[in-house]
Amino acid sequence: MKTSNHSPTALLRAHGLRVTPQRLAVAEYVLRKPMHVTARIVHEKIRESYPAISMNTVYLTLGQFERCGLLNRFEVHGNIVFDSNTSPHDHACCNRCGAIIDLDSPRSEPSEQAAPLPEQLRQWQIKAERRIWMGLCPACNAESVL
Amino acid sequence: MKTSNHSPTALLRAHGLRVTPQRLAVAEYVLRKPMHVTARIVHEKIRESYPAISMNTVYLTLGQFERCGLLNRFEVHGNIVFDSNTSPHDHACCNRCGAIIDLDSPRSEPSEQAAPLPEQLRQWQIKAERRIWMGLCPACNAESVL
DNA sequence: GTGGTAGATAGGATGTATTCCTATAAAGGA
DNA sequence: TCCTTTATAGGAATACATCCTATCTACCAC
Ligand SMILES: [Mn+2]
Ligand SMILES: [Mn+2]
Ligand SMILES: [Zn+2]
Ligand SMILES: [Zn+2]
Numbered sequence A, B: 001m002k003t004s005n006h007s008p009t010a011l012l013r014a015h016g017l018r019v020t021p022q023r024l025a026v027a028e029y030v031l032r033k034p035m036h037v038t039a040r041i042v043h044e045k046i047r048e049s050y051p052a053i054s055m056n057t058v059y060l061t062l063g064q065f066e067r068c069g070l071l072n073r074f075e076v077h078g079n080i081v082f083d084s085n086t087s088p089h090d091h092a093c094c095n096r097c098g099a100i101i102d103l104d105s106p107r108s109e110p111s112e113q114a115a116p117l118p119e120q121l122r123q124w125q126i127k128a129e130r131r132i133w134m135g136l137c138p139a140c141n142a143e144s145v146l
Numbered sequence C: 001g002t003g004g005t006a007g008a009t010a011g012g013a014t015g016t017a018t019t020c021c022t023a024t025a026a027a028g029g030a
Numbered sequence D: 001t002c003c004t005t006t007a008t009a010g011g012a013a014t015a016c017a018t019c020c021t022a023t024c025t026a027c028c029a030c
Helices: A007-012 A020-028 A037-048 A057-069 A138-143 B008-012 B022-030 B039-049 B057-066 B139-145
Strands: A070-078 A080-085 A090-093 A098-103 A127-135 B070-074 B079-083 B091-092 B101-103 B126-136
Touching: A007 A020, A007 B091, A020 A037, A020 A057, A037 A080, A057 A070, A057 A080, A070 A090, A070 A127, A070 B070, A098 B139, A127 A138, B008 B022, B022 B039, B022 B057, B039 B057, B039 B079, B057 B070, B057 B079, B070 B126, B126 B139
Parallel strands: A090 A127, B091 B126
Antiparallel strands: A070 A080, A090 A098, A127 B126, B070 B079, B091 B101
């Protein structure tokens, strides 16, 4: 079993990216498990172990990871969110606390669209479909009743 | 037939908004037909006939219209877009030229969700569902082939 | 009509997320 | 080890949205 192929270092190499401490730190934090992060969150987190990292590097690195297919990007409430779960899925976002959760989409296979492509888009070249439910998460909903 | 009830003036009054020249100008431009506009676009347009209007007033007015249910707000590519088509529908957006089109959703009645509410959201209080297809519109797609 | 008051506007200041620029530093191949 | 290419840090620049406040005005009561 070649675990080296799954290490962050090997992952970077496999995508033609030079292995730098900054990229390793970002990869180890972001790609470890499915998560939703903003550039600011990544910056704050990485600085704990790598205080000199700049915001610019975080943006560049996340953008590269996106271009490599290691991350997806979407927006919610005007913020850019990076998603390390790259399989097709939908989201729900709490309007109050900002929590974002993954939804198990009812798609039988990854390439399948969640919904049939509307008639009007027959001439379009569709790259992505985004679905997001907005509202109050259970915790915030309970608070708002008080 | 009381057409006055459908005039912009009557519309503002019906929603408890004072009738000012600025609000009238915005209402006449934005609520005339279904459209997607940003605050910047509204500002530029209104200034043609009302050069003194400020960006701040445009933001305030659009926000008030939204709270009255006369407009919906969503985001695309980091920009806030106001939609004067307030019936439930989905969108497609061109990644290249930014064009946004309405999609006839396959919803039999306005209150119906376009897709069944996912199991995981049973405890949530959902306020809105957003669906957007991203890609290249026919015109931009043709250009990209050249 | 007039006057008073609550609400609206203009203009500018402020905040914040993202991108751009550039000199320096470092990765990795020869 | 050296060299070339690429990455990084830091700061400037941009762009959008919101906040603040003095002035103005719509409109209601009289
Ligand atoms: Mn996700
Ligand atoms: Mn629309
Ligand atoms: Zn919440
Ligand atoms: Zn286009």
